[in-house]
Amino acid sequence: MNASVPCRTRARRPDVAIRDVEILDLADPLAPPIVGDILIDGDRIVDLGPRVATDLDRLPGDIDGSGRLAIPGLANTHFHSPGTFMKGAIPDLPLDLYMLFEVPSMTSVVTPAYAHARTLLGAVEMLKQGVTAVHDDAFFLPVVTDDEVDAVMGAYDESGIRATVALDQPNIVEYDKHAFLRDQLPEPIRQRMANAPRQTSAQLLLAYHRFLDRWHGRGDGRLRGAVSCSAPQRVEPEYFEALARLSRELAIPFNMHILETRDQRVFGDVKLGMSLVRYAEQHKALDHRAQVIHAVWIDDDDVEILADSGASVAHNPVCNMRLGSGVMPFRALYDAGVNIGIGTDEANVDDGVNYWTALKIAALIHRNGEPDYTRWPTPAEILRAATSGGYESLCLPAPGGTLTPGALADVVLLDLRSLAFVPRHDLRRHLVYGEPDKAVTHVIVGGKTVVEDGRLLTIDEQGLVDRIIDLSGEIEAFATSCAAGARELLPFYDAAYRQGQATSASPTYAPDRMKVPAGRYPNEENK
Numbered sequence: 388m389n390a391s392v393p394c395r396t397r398a399r400r401p402d403v404a405i406r407d408v409e410i411l412d413l414a415d416p417l418a419p420p421i422v423g424d425i426l427i428d429g430d431r432i433v434d435l436g437p438r439v440a441t442d443l444d445r446l447p448g449d450i451d452g453s454g455r456l457a458i459p460g461l462a463n464t465h466f467h468s469p470g471t472f473m474k475g476a477i478p479d480l481p482l483d484l485y486m487l488f489e490v491p492s493m494t495s496v497v498t499p500a501y502a503h504a505r506t507l508l509g510a511v512e513m514l515k516q517g518v519t520a521v522h523d524d525a526f527f528l529p530v531v532t533d534d535e536v537d538a539v540m541g542a543y544d545e546s547g548i549r550a551t552v553a554l555d556q557p558n559i560v561e562y563d564k565h566a567f568l569r570d571q572l573p574e575p576i577r578q579r580m581a582n583a584p585r586q587t588s589a590q591l592l593l594a595y596h597r598f599l600d601r602w603h604g605r606g607d608g609r610l611r612g613a614v615s616c617s618a619p620q621r622v623e624p625e626y627f628e629a630l631a632r633l634s635r636e637l638a639i640p641f642n643m644h645i646l647e648t649r650d651q652r653v654f655g656d657v658k659l660g661m662s663l664v665r666y667a668e669q670h671k672a673l674d675h676r677a678q679v680i681h682a683v684w685i686d687d688d689d690v691e692i693l694a695d696s697g698a699s700v701a702h703n704p705v706c707n708m709r710l711g712s713g714v715m716p717f718r719a720l721y722d723a724g725v726n727i728g729i730g731t732d733e734a735n736v737d738d739g740v741n742y743w744t745a746l747k748i749a750a751l752i753h754r755n756g757e758p759d760y761t762r763w764p765t766p767a768e769i770l771r772a773a774t775s776g777g778y779e780s781l782c783l784p785a786p787g788g789t790l791t792p793g794a795l796a797d798v799v800l801l802d803l804r805s806l807a808f809v810p811r812h813d814l815r816r817h818l819v820y821g822e823p824d825k826a827v828t829h830v831i832v833g834g835k836t837v838v839e840d841g842r843l844l845t846i847d848e849q850g851l852v853d854r855i856i857d858l859s860g861e862i863e864a865f866a867t868s869c870a871a872g873a874r875e876l877l878p879f880y881d882a883a884y885r886q887g888q889a890t891s892a893s894p895t896y897a898p899d900r901m902k903v904p905a906g907r908y909p910n911e912e913n914k
């Protein structure tokens with residue numbers, strides 16, 4: 388995201404000075420850290436560098452940064468808050484079978500108190516790790532309700548995190564989302580699926596307008612809306628196109644899960660006669676506001692389409708490993724100029740909300756089967772995806788994920804005396820490979836300190852834990868209900884899955900792995 392940098396001349400006294408902190412410029416992969424100050428006025432960084440605060444008296448919001456490292460806030464570019472209470476609950480299965488235990492095709496609605504607490508839990512976990520912005524693709528069971536939407540958004544407002552939220556709601560019959568499921572189902576189950584509650588395109592668009600009117604821009608601008616189709620094959624074509632128009636009209640992100648699994652590649656071949664990336668392009672859904680989630684089973688043409696469209700891609704390496712979905716072609720997308728962010732996906736496929744682990748896995752997983760080591764992602768590339776790359780996909784009105792004048796004042800401080808940095812060598816490697824979540828001391832979102840010395844300031848964390856313990860009966864009942872429904876349907880989904888695996892799929896991305904770009908020094912920024 389490019390934005391003009393304002394003049395450094397300060398017209399008024401700033402609100403906050405972070406003094407004597409080591410500042411790491413993640414935009415320059417070779418830049419060493421500098422010791423200096425960061426000045427914040429309102430929700431923006433107004434100046435930073437050596438001695439920029441020396442002429443200022445102490446400010447009420449001052450932070451002593453000595454012995455600490457300042458980095459831009461991290462952006463979790465793909466998350467499903469409704470999965471937060473299901474961590475550790477679901478067995479090891481591929482995606483379509485796995486989802487039966489979490490998003491059953493026939494279920495009842497949860498209470499607003501339940502939705503509020505689980506959203507708040509995820510926000511707390513992220514903030515304490517230094518995640519200052521989250522892109523939540525929230526789904527609702529069985530239909531979107533205003534009360535549940537308000538519960539989700541109210542939790543984000545209370546937490547102090549920067550949240551961009553979409554209503555991820557399919558609106559076609561469950562068996563039509565899959566290539567071979569319909570024919571595997573007994574007629575009584577087909578009828579139950581056909582009669583299960585779902586909303587029309589008109590009803591969902593009305594829900595979107597109510598949601599956006601009520602919440603978009605609230606919380607001093609921290610809370611914003613996005614749109615989501617869940618996946619192109621999960622919604623009616625006219626609704627898919629209507630969401631694309633709404634995204635363009637309001638300049639907000641458009642989330643779409645595309646080619647997460649081999650079965651989805653087969654679905655495009657069998658049902659559409661084309662890749663789902665091509666299908667999205669034909670429906671005019673791909674532009675710089677689009678965020679394509681996963682993009683594992685893409686081909687060479689898909690890479691070109693995504694690059695030409697300006698779309699971002701959300702990379703979720705831990706989720707893809709947990710579900711056995713495959714590995715996104717990071718280098719092909721990155722070198723083609725596609726903006727990449729990194730997400731944890733939902734807590735039940737990460738069995739927590741472990742953002743630093745996602746960074747480490749993103750850096751390491753692409754080495755498997757890749758003998759050309761010059762193609763491995765570098766720490767600097769991963770950190771860019773975790774910060775400015777993630778913020779770019781949020782379509783915010785100001786730049787974020789960067790420590791520059793004019794950028795959003797989303798800043799994370801880490802204790803350089805923590806074990807993750809002792810002994811200290813290359814900071815970028817320490818950040819990516821060392822998983823320094825326990826080193827986070829301060830988190831600032833929009834100029835406001837929400838974590839101080841590792842303690843959350845916005846809510847009573849122990850009180851939240853107590854509330855969740857009080858909900859344990861409801862949580863257990865929900866998980867038990869999902870598991871019972873899953874056991875009934877699992878044989879039919881398994882048969883459909885195996886049929887898909889036995890069906891040939893069109894070729895996916897196949898790089899010339901041993902071709903080293905001329906004149907390129909391996910992992911250049913790490914020299």
